[in-house]
Amino acid sequence: MNLQLTEDGRLRHLLTLDGLPRAIITQILDTAESFMDVGAREVKKVPLLRGKSIFNLFFEPSTRTRTTFEIAAKRLSADVVNLNIATSSQTKGEAILDTVDNLAAMHADMFIVRHAQSGAAHFIARHVAPHISVVNAGDGRHAHPTQGLLDMFTIRRYKGAFHNLTVAIVGDVLHSRVARSQIHALTTLGVPEVRVIGPKTLLPTGVEQMGVKVFHDMEAGLRGCDVVIMLRLQNERMKGALLPSAQEYFKFFGLTPEKLALAGPGAIVMHPGPMNRGVEIASEVADGPQSVILPQVTYGIAVRMAVMAMLAGGPSA
Amino acid sequence: MPASLPDANTLIARLADAIAPTLTPDTFIVGIHTGGAWVAERLHALLGCRQPLGVLDISFYRDDFSRIGLHPQVKPSSLPFELEGGTILLVDDVLHSGRTVRAAMNELFDYGRPASIRLAVLVDRGGRELPIRPDFVGLTVDIPEHQNVNLSRLDDGHLTLSIA
Numbered sequence: 001m002n003l004q005l006t007e008d009g010r011l012r013h014l015l016t017l018d019g020l021p022r023a024i025i026t027q028i029l030d031t032a033e034s035f036m037d038v039g040a041r042e043v044k045k046v047p048l049l050r051g052k053s054i055f056n057l058f059f060e061p062s063t064r065t066r067t068t069f070e071i072a073a074k075r076l077s078a079d080v081v082n083l084n085i086a087t088s089s090q091t092k093g094e095a096i097l098d099t100v101d102n103l104a105a106m107h108a109d110m111f112i113v114r115h116a117q118s119g120a121a122h123f124i125a126r127h128v129a130p131h132i133s134v135v136n137a138g139d140g141r142h143a144h145p146t147q148g149l150l151d152m153f154t155i156r157r158y159k160g161a162f163h164n165l166t167v168a169i170v171g172d173v174l175h176s177r178v179a180r181s182q183i184h185a186l187t188t189l190g191v192p193e194v195r196v197i198g199p200k201t202l203l204p205t206g207v208e209q210m211g212v213k214v215f216h217d218m219e220a221g222l223r224g225c226d227v228v229i230m231l232r233l234q235n236e237r238m239k240g241a242l243l244p245s246a247q248e249y250f251k252f253f254g255l256t257p258e259k260l261a262l263a264g265p266g267a268i269v270m271h272p273g274p275m276n277r278g279v280e281i282a283s284e285v286a287d288g289p290q291s292v293i294l295p296q297v298t299y300g301i302a303v304r305m306a307v308m309a310m311l312a313g314g315p316s317a
Numbered sequence: 318m319p320a321s322l323p324d325a326n327t328l329i330a331r332l333a334d335a336i337a338p339t340l341t342p343d344t345f346i347v348g349i350h351t352g353g354a355w356v357a358e359r360l361h362a363l364l365g366c367r368q369p370l371g372v373l374d375i376s377f378y379r380d381d382f383s384r385i386g387l388h389p390q391v392k393p394s395s396l397p398f399e400l401e402g403g404t405i406l407l408v409d410d411v412l413h414s415g416r417t418v419r420a421a422m423n424e425l426f427d428y429g430r431p432a433s434i435r436l437a438v439l440v441d442r443g444g445r446e447l448p449i450r451p452d453f454v455g456l457t458v459d460i461p462e463h464q465n466v467n468l469s470r471l472d473d474g475h476l477t478l479s480i481a
Binding site: 010030031033034036037038041042043045046047048309310312313 | 374376377378382383385386387390391392393394400401423424426427428429
């Protein structure tokens with residue numbers, strides 16, 4: 001059974017981009033496009049989700065993702081409640097499903113869930129009443145579907161299409177839920193060449209089976225790319241045995257203007273944030289003319305509006 | 318009940334004649350997507366309106382969203398002028414329950430506060446569920462509830478009214 005879709009093929013929950021049909025992804029991107037102008041109006045709101053209650057359940061800290069979900073929900077006129085559960089009942093030992101049940105008893109219509117455990121959003125989606133939708137806002141190393149979707153929206157806005165692109169994802173693919181969601185979306189949308197670039201210790205074994213080409217040499221991997229997606233190097237990885245030092249990492253896998261020149265002047269540079277300047281990306285590149293890192297943030301609002309509007313509208317499952 | 322409806326272009330010309338004496342130079346014509354936008358485009362040309370033409374897609378303002386969901390291809394609304402204090406002529410193809418016009422007025426107010434809004438429709442088919450009435454009408458006709466009046470556009474731009 002597909003937890004994400006209703007019997008008639010509409011979006012029920014958004015949990016992962018793995019297996020999400022191309023038609024649904026395209027519908028989300030098209031819907032997001034129509035929400036793009038709402039932020040430019042006198043009243044930056046449409047009344048679609050008036051009277052709906054959306055709970056941001058963040059069991060793991062986040063600034064950008066939580067904020068853009070909150071803005072998106074407010075632009076749709078929903079009521080939003082933010083719960084940072086790391087500092088709430090969870091520390092008192094309340095089980096995750098008890099938290100969810102309590103919020104459902106407060107007449108929640110949608111849960112936006114971020115959790116350090118892979119599968120947390122699926123777990124909640126399986127449990128909730130039929131009228132409640134769940135959006136995965138990042139679960140462990142598994143998936144971050146709205147980030148993957150906003151990245152696809154960004155690529156489509158700058159490149160127009162997917163069928164003729166070479167896209168490189170650079171860095172810590174092993175620990176990255178963002179990279180997994182991107183790879184699923186890129187292959188579903190028909191990108192002919194998806195590359196992953198990184199040191200052996202930071203690429204998952206068998207990553208080729210996801211339909212990507214593997215490069216350990218960044219210069220070779222960047223050549224001819226239309227889109228370069230840099231991943232955040234999480235500082236805690238440096239403490240273990242995976243990497244010698246930040247300086248060493250930057251030397252081999254940091255994106256500098258010289259390395260970007262190999263991809264060509266038309267290539268765009270993306271990063272899901274937050275960036276480690278001087279670790280995975282040089283400031284000249286992050287702030288340079290090929291960077292679309294800030295537009296990604298803006299587009300994230302329209303994409304999250306699209307997902308929430310598609311989930312909340314129509315007959316409940 | 319008529320088996321067929323009059324020619325859409327004749328009705329648009331009739332509508333333009335009715336509007337012309339009241340049209341001020343600062344009137345903005347706004348059509349409701351899709352049929353209303355076609356009619357508005359014609360009126361804009363026939364009336365020689367010098368202000369830019371506006372188009373509203375009211376999908377985000379419909380009152381049946383929670384029942385039928387979002388239309389998959391919502392076109393962005395385009396109001397390329399300052400609405401605040403403006404005189405608006407709102408145009409739709411068929412006036413029925415009045416819910417579309419209600420939604421359109423709500424959307425217009427999210428762009429600013431117009432000085433006035435008047436409503437022009439090609440066909441008023443009756444069946445109102447809200448206290449809304451048109452200021453200009455091409456044709457008034459009673460159509461039974463179970464039937465639909467549609468405006469369609471051919472590739473050459475020709476507009477046709479039909480009952481189904």
